[in-house]
Amino acid sequence: MAPLERLGVRSHSIIPLISGLLFGALVLGWLGIPVVSSEGMIIRSHLIDGDVPSAPDDPAWAKVPPMILPLSGQVITRPVWPEPTARALSVSSVHNGKEIAFLLEWQDNTKNDRLTPGTFRDGIAIGLPLGDAPAFFCMGQLDHYINIWHWKADWQSDIDRRAARAMEKKGESGEVRRFEVIPRRASSVEDLVGGGFSTLTSKQAQGRIQGKATWKDGVWRVIMRRPLTSTDPENEARLEPGRLQSIAFAVWNGENKERNGQKAVAPWYQLLIDPVVRL
Numbered sequence: 001m002a003p004l005e006r007l008g009v010r011s012h013s014i015i016p017l018i019s020g021l022l023f024g025a026l027v028l029g030w031l032g033i034p035v036v037s038s039e040g041m042i043i044r045s046h047l048i049d050g051d052v053p054s055a056p057d058d059p060a061w062a063k064v065p066p067m068i069l070p071l072s073g074q075v076i077t078r079p080v081w082p083e084p085t086a087r088a089l090s091v092s093s094v095h096n097g098k099e100i101a102f103l104l105e106w107q108d109n110t111k112n113d114r115l116t117p118g119t120f121r122d123g124i125a126i127g128l129p130l131g132d133a134p135a136f137f138c139m140g141q142l143d144h145y146i147n148i149w150h151w152k153a154d155w156q157s158d159i160d161r162r163a164a165r166a167m168e169k170k171g172e173s174g175e176v177r178r179f180e181v182i183p184r185r186a187s188s189v190e191d192l193v194g195g196g197f198s199t200l201t202s203k204q205a206q207g208r209i210q211g212k213a214t215w216k217d218g219v220w221r222v223i224m225r226r227p228l229t230s231t232d233p234e235n236e237a238r239l240e241p242g243r244l245q246s247i248a249f250a251v252w253n254g255e256n257k258e259r260n261g262q263k264a265v266a267p268w269y270q271l272l273i274d275p276v277v278r279l
Contacts, residue, residue: 016215018177030206033110041069043091044067044093044272045094045100045273045274046274047095047097048060048096049096052095052099052100052225053094053103054210054212054223054225055223056103056105056223061094064093064103066091066103067207068090068210069088069091070143071251071265072263072267074261074263084262084263085108085255085264088103089124089249089251090106091249095228095239095241095273095274097134097276098272102225103222103223104124104220104221104222104223105222106124106219106251106254107219108122110255111153111215112254113153113156113215114154114157117124119261120249120252120254120259121153121252121254122215122253122254123150123151123252124151124222124249124251125148125149125150126148126149127146127147127148127247127248128146128148128247128248128271129201129237129279130145130146130147130237140238145194145195145235146193147235148194149189149191150189150190151189152190153215153220153226153254156188158183161186162182163173165180165274175263187206187207187209187210188210189211190202191205191206191209191233208226208227209223209225209226210224210226228240228241228273242273242274242276245271246269246270246271247269249265250266251264251265
């Protein structure tokens, strides 16, 4: 008995299925829609001239085709989270030979950008292995560490509110100032290193990775950017033009009480940073 028949699939019935899948892939490719595979899908960081975009609404992003990644629940460690609310993540990336930027977009019908007792933040993270061998995509593992860029909606709120307060000071006209303690943040992205569950360490020096985000019509659009050159090779992911490397993602929905390991994940994909051609 053929392998497919042992699984209850007859050989004559599989031919139309394969033909349909191939036809669908051709149609999607003709329309410019990337086809997702379980392994080996490449996320390309496109080489551009000039500065990399520093805001999600920069027109430069319209010129970069996004990759749509499926998200699934974290079911590796307890407490497992098999039913996250985020189901897909759009990823775009550009670099200019000096700096790299990622635009991440996903649907979230509620904006959770404040931490209070019993409430949780929205967030997203990029995971990049330290070294050449891929580590465990959630938190890394012993001797196979991972550099995690964790954007946090409440940190973004702190930065945006401080910026708004600074503008208020410039335009003061005798109005009574509202007093509010707003934490100072070097960035809305926390730079971390993980070597397994419960080993997450925040770097002492923060601010190398900058973030900016907007939430509108139930969609988060988050930018994370960093210089390509590494200043701490042991604790900072290598990002080199022309290099193919692994990358993973995680998304948290605060309204769904997601935090820590309770999240949606997109395991290791491949990131290709366009080479810089020097004439």
